[in-house]
Amino acid sequence: MNNRSATSPTNRDSLVDIVIVDDEQDFARGLARLVSGRFPEARVEAALSGAEALRLLAARKVQLMITDLRMPEMNGMQLLTEALKLDPDLSMVVLSAYGTIETAVEALHAGAYDFLTKPIEPEQLFRVVAKGLERSRLLTENNRLRQILSQQDSQGELVGEGPAMRTLRQAIGAVAQSDYTVLIRGESGTGKELAARLIHRLGGRADNPFLVVNCPAIPENLLESELFGHVRGAFTGADKAHQGLFAAAHTGTLHLDEIGDISPAVQTKLLRFLQNGEIRPVGSNESQSVDVRVIASTNRDLEASLRDNAFREDLYYRLNVLTLTLPALRERPEDIPLLAGHFLRRSCEEMGLAGKEMDAEVLQWLTARPWPGNVRELQSFIRRLAVFCTGERLDMALVRRVLEGSGQTDRPHRPVHGRPTRPMAYKEAKAEVVHAFTQDYVRNLLTLTRGNVSEAARISGLSRVALQKILARMGEQAATFRSQKGAP
Numbered sequence: 001m002n003n004r005s006a007t008s009p010t011n012r013d014s015l016v017d018i019v020i021v022d023d024e025q026d027f028a029r030g031l032a033r034l035v036s037g038r039f040p041e042a043r044v045e046a047a048l049s050g051a052e053a054l055r056l057l058a059a060r061k062v063q064l065m066i067t068d069l070r071m072p073e074m075n076g077m078q079l080l081t082e083a084l085k086l087d088p089d090l091s092m093v094v095l096s097a098y099g100t101i102e103t104a105v106e107a108l109h110a111g112a113y114d115f116l117t118k119p120i121e122p123e124q125l126f127r128v129v130a131k132g133l134e135r136s137r138l139l140t141e142n143n144r145l146r147q148i149l150s151q152q153d154s155q156g157e158l159v160g161e162g163p164a165m166r167t168l169r170q171a172i173g174a175v176a177q178s179d180y181t182v183l184i185r186g187e188s189g190t191g192k193e194l195a196a197r198l199i200h201r202l203g204g205r206a207d208n209p210f211l212v213v214n215c216p217a218i219p220e221n222l223l224e225s226e227l228f229g230h231v232r233g234a235f236t237g238a239d240k241a242h243q244g245l246f247a248a249a250h251t252g253t254l255h256l257d258e259i260g261d262i263s264p265a266v267q268t269k270l271l272r273f274l275q276n277g278e279i280r281p282v283g284s285n286e287s288q289s290v291d292v293r294v295i296a297s298t299n300r301d302l303e304a305s306l307r308d309n310a311f312r313e314d315l316y317y318r319l320n321v322l323t324l325t326l327p328a329l330r331e332r333p334e335d336i337p338l339l340a341g342h343f344l345r346r347s348c349e350e351m352g353l354a355g356k357e358m359d360a361e362v363l364q365w366l367t368a369r370p371w372p373g374n375v376r377e378l379q380s381f382i383r384r385l386a387v388f389c390t391g392e393r394l395d396m397a398l399v400r401r402v403l404e405g406s407g408q409t410d411r412p413h414r415p416v417h418g419r420p421t422r423p424m425a426y427k428e429a430k431a432e433v434v435h436a437f438t439q440d441y442v443r444n445l446l447t448l449t450r451g452n453v454s455e456a457a458r459i460s461g462l463s464r465v466a467l468q469k470i471l472a473r474m475g476e477q478a479a480t481f482r483s484q485k486g487a488p
Contacts, residue, residue, distance in 0.1 A: 017060060018044045018129070021053040021067035021079065022095070031066070031120070038126050039133070050074030050082070057086050063136035064129060066093045066116075069103055077107060084111050089139040091132035095120070108472035117465065138360040141337070158194060159342045160335035164327040168195075175322050176202035181274060183259075183319045184297040186326030189376030192297040193257060195326060199295060200253040209252030211245050216261040224266050225282045234283025246279045246290050253293045259319065260300030260311060267312045274318040294319075329374040336371075336378065337363045343379045344394070347386035356386065358394045365399060397476070442470050443481075451481035 018035060022028035028046040036044040047053040051074060053065065065083060069076035076094050083090055091113040096104040104115035113135060114128050158165060158172075175182055176199045184192045193212060200210045218226050225234070229244025245254055256262075262270070273279050274294065278287040296319050305311035329336065340358060348355055371377050384402050385394050441460075449455040457464045471478060 017062045018042050018064045018066070018133075019047055019053055019056055019062050020044065021047045021050065021065060021071070021076075023048055023068065023071045031125075034122060034125065035066075035129055038122075039129060042133075050076075050079035053079060054082055054086065057083055057090070062087065062090060064091045064093065064132040066095065066129075068095045069107070070097070077103070077110065080107055080110055080112055089136065091135050093128055093132055105468050105472060108469070114473075115469070135360055138363065158191060158198065159339050160332060161338060162332045162334040164332045165335060168324065168326065171324055172198050173202060175199055175324065177204075178322065179204070179293055180321045181293070181319055182295045182322045182324065184295065184324045184326065185302075186297075186299060187328050187374055188299045189374030190326040190328060191375055192299075192326060193255065195324060196253075196255040196295045196297060200255075200293075203253075203293075205252050205293060209249045210255070211249045211252070212255040212257060213245055214257045215266075216258050220263050220266075223262065224269060227266065228269055228279045228281055230282035231284045234281070238283070241281075244279070244281060246273065246292055247288070249292045250290045251292075253295060256294060256296045258298055258300075259296035260298040260302055260305055264312070267315050271312060271315045271318060274315070329371045329378060333367050336367045339375060339378055340366050340382055343382040344386060347383045351386065353386070354392075356389055356392055356394060359396065361396050362394050362399055365396065396474070438470060439474055442467065442474070443476075446471075446478060446481040449481075451478040453478050 018032075018039070020028050020032045020035065022031070025046075025048055028048060032044045032046040036042065045056060047056060050067070050071060053067065056062065057065070067076045067079050071079075074082075080092055080094065083092060092107075092111065094104055094107045094112050094115045095118060096115055097118045104112075104117075107115060113132055116125060116128060158169065172195060182196075182199060184195055186192050196212075197210065200206060213226065215223060225238075225242060225244070227245050229242050229247055230238050232238060232241050256270075269280070273290075273292075276287075277291070278289050280287045302311055302316055302320075306313055306316060329339075340363060344356060344358060347353075366378070373380075381402075384406070385398060388402055388405075389398055442456075445456045445460060446453075449459070453464055453467055456462075457467055460467070
């Protein structure tokens, strides 16, 4: 039987597909009608055997499959195995009657997303279907991001497809076509040097030198000499002449990183260059002309430095001809899954490892964090996950181990009472808080009961089945808690 919502040919492609598998025809069709009534955007079909379900799966993309465990010829466990071979991202839900709970839990460990017990409560069914469809949507988005990533230059591109990054790329393209001085602003770790390199690479000086100097990293008494050079005997230890970075970057680009930290003396010499295109080496009485495009960057509030007389106003206006502001990572959370996949691939390549995949739950967790260190902090965290991942997939159990090993918790993005820090829909925020509470509660409860599921069920008021399902979703087993120290 085919239960379909009425739809026009133009929106049929936007439908999601759900397949109900049960050898009892009336039950399968009744369940299909029930699901179709609650989810009108879904195309729901009833299959009366595992073989029929596999034919449907081979013919088109299916987001969710609900299958009975006990069926003739091909049972639910066999169907689970074969279906996941055809589509590893398929969300599979198994149906179990009383007495087959252990088999259902086994199915979860074999790759099923969830299980339901007969008789089925409609509201519980709807919750499981909604979560399964959301999981499918996340995995589809993850695959889309992976395709985008494979088309991008892994070394030289600003990774991201959100509105902020599209706007930034357009601005970089426009700025690169001129030869004016550029001021790049943004928090630490947002990719200011990468943006400077892109401006150089896309401009008319691409075949000429691109040099970078981190101004605060060079002692103040040496920075002037490093930038403008010196003549022999200019100061103690200057036993030979030194060219300097401006002269070395002639016809190219010089990136002055953290320009807000330079001393008044260096500010004066830099202003002279920006006004006249000339530099004067330390200890010399003669100026020399150089052709260099300057790209400066800073994470400081230069306007505040102007008010404090710590930065020259005339230099500020010379630098601030063209300005780019890089968004913080918390301002573009939609790009985090793409960035995470990018860094995971690079980390595996750097360590000579086979490619690894990231669970959808991990991507959700990464996206919910504020990342005060921005892209640089995210990259470091992904590198740690790659180092400590012994399998092919990065899951939440690995995330918790890495966090615990660095003395962190898995809730730094919820500052008070579990409240998320990024804007989100009410349902999404509530689901995130409930999810975090459930995991914390179950871990603490099983630690106190030393892995005794029956005792934990009695204390919590949950059934043993409910606790087993939660543990399976968390990737945990009760035996893990039996070796831990519980209540005295």
